[in-house]
Amino acid sequence: MTYAQPDPSIDPDTLPRMPSWVTSARAETPEDVAFLSGAALSHLHLVLGRYEVPQALLRDRLALRAAEACVAVSGRPEREAELRDAVHLLRPGDLPGPAGETYLACRRAVERPLSVKALGRALPILEPGQIAAWLDAGQGAPVTRAAMVLEAVLREAPRAEVAALVFADAALAQALGWEYLVPLLAAGLKRADLRKQGDDLAVACHRALISSVVEAVRCSADLARRAAHLKAVAPKLRAKGAGDAVELFLTCDAVAPSALPLPDRAARRLCDRLLDLGAVRELTGRDTFRLYGV
Template sequence: MTYQSAAISNGQTTLPHLPDWVTSARAETPETVAFLSGAVLAHLHLVVGCPGVPQTLLRERLALRAAEACVTRAGRPERAGELRDAVQFLQPGDQAGPAGETYLSWRRAVERPISVRALHRALPTLAPEQIATCLDGCGPYDLSGLGQGGPIVRSAAMIETVLAEIPRETVAAQILAEAVLAKALSWEYPVPLLSAGLKRGDLRKRGDDLRLACHRAVIASATEATRLATDLARRAARLHGVAPKLRAKGAGEAVALFLARDALAPSALTSLSSDRAARRFCDRLVELGVIRELTGRDTFRLYGL
C-alpha cells in the first residue's frame, strides 16, 4: 500500500506535497531541468495511482486547464467559465465555436483509455491511420525518435513531428503528445500536464529548445496538479461522507456523476425525479458544503465538486 492510499484509508485526504527541493530549485541548466521534471513525474505517478483521488474528475479538471491554455495562446478571450458554458449548454445541432471545440477535444481525449478510436473521437480532423502511425512510431510520419529517450523527449518529438506535417493542428499535436507521455509512463488515460505549462512561443521551438520547454512545462504544472488532486480527494471524501444521508431517489447516481464530471447542470441529473428535484438536490449539496455553484448566476447554473 502506498503512502497515499494508506492516508486515504485512515480518513486523511492530504496527499504529500512535492518536496521543497523540487518546487524551489532554480532550473537553469538542461540537466537540472530534466532531473526536476523526472522527479515531478515520479511524484505524479503516485498521485495518479492514488485510490482516494477521483481520477476521472481530476482528468476533466486538467483537461479544462489545458483547453484554457490552448485558447489563451491562440489569442482568444474565453476562459474556464466561458468554456464550460460553451459545452454544457449545447443543444443537438449546435456548434460549440472554436474555443468550445478545443475544450470538447480535450474532454474527449481524457474520457477513455488511450487508443486510436478514442483519440480519433477527440481529433476527428485526423484520420485514424494518422493517429495509429503517431502512436506506433512508424509509417509516413518520421517518428523514429518517439520510441527513444524518456517520456518528455518522446512527447516533444510528437509535437515537433505533427506540427511539421500539419502546422495548424496545434491542439492535436498537444493531445497526441499527452497520450505519448501517458503511454511512456504506463498510464491508461492521458493526464494533461504539458499543455497547461507551455508558453505562447514554445510550440514554435524545435529540437533541444522544444524538449527544454516541455521539461519546464511539466515542472510548472506539477504543483498545481498535485494541489488539485489533494483538493479533490478532500472534497470527494466529504461528499462520500454525506451520501448515505441523502434520501432522494436516484441520489447515489447523482453523487457518482459529481465525482466524475467537472461541471453539471441540474438537468443532467436524470436519475432524479424531475428538474425541480434536481435543482433542490444541488442546492442541498451546496448547503452541506460538499459541492459548489460554479457560475455565480441565478439561472443557467452549473455545479461541481
C-alpha cells in the same frame, strides 16, 4: 443505487506532498530541468495511484486547464467560465463553437483508456492511420518522446496545436505506462515554445511539466478532500437517483442540473442541498443557468 461508503481508514490529507526542493529549485541547465521534471512526474505517478484521488474528475479538471491554454494559444478570448458554458449548457442541435470544440476534444481525450480509437473520438477529423503515425513519431525517454511527437505534428500541420498537444500528452502517458491520458503539457507551454525544435523544445517541455505537475498534484489533494466530503454526506440524500448524481459529480468538472438523472425540480433541489452541505460549489455566480462542481 446505494452509494459506497468511504473507507474511514483513508485520509486524503495523507497524500504525499511534492518535495519542496522540486517547487523551489531554480533550474539553470537542461540537465537540472530534466532532473526536476523527472522527479515531479515520478511524484505524480505515486499520486495517481492513490485510491482517494477521484481520477476521472481530476483528468476532467485538467482537461479544462488544457483547453483554456489551447484557446489562448489560438488567440481566442474564452476562458474557464466561457468554456464551461459552451459545453455544459449546450442544447440539442446547438454547436459549441471553436472554443467549445477545443474543450470537447480535450475532455474526450481523457474519458477513455488511451488508444488510437479513443484519440480518434476526441479528434474525429483525423484518420486512425495518421494518429498512429504521429504517436509513433517519438522515441527515447518519456519527455523527449513527447517533445518529438509535438514537433512532428506541428511540422506537418502547423496550425493543429490542439492535436499536437493532445498527442504529446498521449505519448507521455504511454511512455510512463499510464492507462489514461493526463493533460499536462498545454497548461505549461507558452505560445513561443511551440515554435521551438529539437533540444530547445525538449527543454521547454521539461519546464512546462514541472509547473503543470505541481499544479496537478495540488489539484489532486484538493479534489481528494472534496470527494471524501461528498461521499460522507451522500447517505443524507434521499432523492431517488441521488447516488447516480453523486457519481456524476465525482466524474465531471461541472454539472448542470439538467444533466442529473432526476426531474428538473428535484435536480435543482439536490444541487441546493449539496450546496448547503458544502459538498459542491456553484461555479458561475449566476442565479440562472447555474453549474455545480466538487
